[in-house]
Amino acid sequence: MAADSALTNGADSQRLRWKYLDRILSRPGPFTDPDWEPGEAVIEGLSRAKILVIGAGGLGCEILKNLALSGFKDIHVIDMDTIDVSNLNRQFLFRHADVGKYKADVAARFVEKRVKGVKITPYCGKIQDKDEDYYMQFAMVVCGLDSIEARRWINATLVGLFNEEDPDSLKPLIDGGTEGFKGQARVVFPTMTSCIECQLDMHAPRAAVPLCTLATIPRQPQHCIEWAHIIAWEEERKDITLDTDDPEHITWLFQKALKRAQEFNISGVTYSMTQGVVKNIIPAIASTNAIVAASCCNEAFKLATNSNPFLGIPETDNYMMYTGDESIYTYTFQHIKKPDCPVCGNLAKNLEVDSKSTLQEFIDSLAERPEAQLKKPTIRTEAKSLYYQSPPALEEQTRPNLSKKLSELVSDGEEVAIQDPAFQIAFKFKLVFKK
C-alpha cells in the first residue's frame, strides 16, 4: 500500500521511477574505480549531461527511449527524414497518423510525454547544417545512422573540434549500426582511439552484380531492376535526376524492369522489390536494433556517470560486433588507431606564415621544416587546388599560383593539406598570418 501511495504522489513517484538506477549510482560496485565517488553529485551530473542523438529511425527510436529511461534529461536529436508507413513496424515512437511528419519532432514529443522530466530538443534537417559551436555544447554523441557518409562527416567534425587546451572539446562518439541480424556498437574518443575513418574497411561493401550480367544475362528479378536503374534510366531519362523517393520514378523503373523480366522469363519483380533494390533497403530486424541500441545506451550511461568501465577506454576494447544470422556470436575487441588515418592520423597544426610571401616561398620553406622535409609537396585547401606536382595537366594549371601571395590564395587560419611522395600521410596546417 505504501508503494501505491508513493506512485500517485507527484515528485516522490518521479524519484521512485529511478530507484534501481539510483542504487547503481549511489554505492560502489565490484568494477567501479577506487577514485569514484558515488552519490547525489553523480546523479545530478547525469541529469545535466547534454547528449546528442543522430538519427531517429530504427536505432534512434530505441536510443531515445533507452536514454530517457536511463536518467538522461537533456537530449537533442537530429534527423532529416519524414515518417514512412514502412517504418511503423519497428519505429515504435510513430503512429499511422504521424506518416509524413518529421521523425525527430514526433519522436521527441512522444518520449517527452512518456517520460516526465525529460527534455528532448529535435532538429529536422541535416547534420551538415550545424557548425562546430553547435556540436561543442554536447557531452557526447550517439549515432544510429544508416549512412557511411554521415558517419564519416560527424567523425571528422568531432576530430576537428578537439582542442588540447580544452577538456570539454573531447566528445566521445558512440556509434551503433545494424544490417539484418548483424550489428555493432563502438566508441571513439576522437584523436585518442581508432576513429570511424580508421575503421572504414570494417563496413561490408555493397554487394554488386557485374554490369555485363545486368546487360546481357539477367538471372534474377533484382538483376532486371538494377538494369532499369543503371542502364535504362540513363538511356531514356538522362536529363532527369533519379529521385528514389518519387513514386513516379519508382513506377517507371518498375514497369521497365517488369518488361525486361518478361523477356527473359524471370518472375518476381514487384513494386516494393523495385523500391528495395533501388534504395538499397536491407530488411531491418527490430530485435537487432534493440540489442545494438541497448549496448550503445549502456555505454553512454557509463561514460556519463563513470559508474563502470566502458567501451573505448584508450588501450582497451572499443568495438563490439554482434552476429545473429548463424546462431549467435559476439566479439569485443580493440580496433587499433591507424597512424596514417586521413582524419585523425595527423591533426592540423598552426603554422605562422607571412601573408605577403608567395606560394613558392612557402613551399620552399616546407623543405626545411624539422618534423618532415617536404621536398615535393602537393598542396590544397578545401576549396582550391594550390599546387599539384602531378599529373602534368594539373601541375600546369596550378603553376601560376606559385608566384601569387598567400593572402590571395588562402584566408587567415585556413587549413591546407599537403601530400608528399615521401610520406604515406597528408600533413595539415592551419596557416595563421603573422600580424
Place this chain on the structure above:
Amino acid sequence: MLKIWSMKQKQQQDESAATGPKKKKVTAAQLRVQKDLSELSLGSTMKTDFPNPDDILNFTLTIEPDEGMYKGGRFNFNFAINQNFPHDPPKVKCTQKIYHPNIDLEGNVCLNILREDWKPVLNLNAVIVGLQFLFLEPNASDPLNKEAAEDLKSNREGFKRNVRSAMGGGAVKGQSYERVLK
C-alpha cells in the same frame, strides 16, 4: 571522462594541435584523391584534364593506345568521385560512342573493379590500368555491347576491321559510331 582527459594530456605532451578560427577542412575524400593523383603513372599513352583545377573529384582521362586493335584512337573517360570515396568506387564513363564489347553505346564500362570487385584499398591507378587493359584485350565473355562481343568471338579479324571502321566514324551493323582517330 576526467580520467580519459588526463590520459589525453599524457598522450599529447609533445604534440600540438591547432586552435583558431573555424574554417572548412579538406575532406577525407579529397585527401585520398590527392594521394592517388600523386601516385598516378600515366605513361605516354594517357593524360588527364581537369575542367576546374580546384575540383579534383571530377576530371577526364584520355587514353591513346599505342598497340592492339584500338591503336591510333583517342578515348575519353569521365571520372566522377563522390565524398564517399574510397568506400564508393569512382564513377567512370566513356564520353564517346565507341565499338567495344565491354563498353555500351551510353559509355557504361564493364570493368570488375569499378563495381562488384571495388575495394577501398584499390586506387585510381588500378582503375586507369584496368581501362587501358580493356583496349589491349577486349573481353568477349563479359559483354556490354553484345553484338561487338559476338563479333569478336566469332570472327576476330572481322571484328578488327569493324573496330577500325567504327573508330573512323563509320557504321557497324547499321549503328554509326563517333570518329575517335587522333
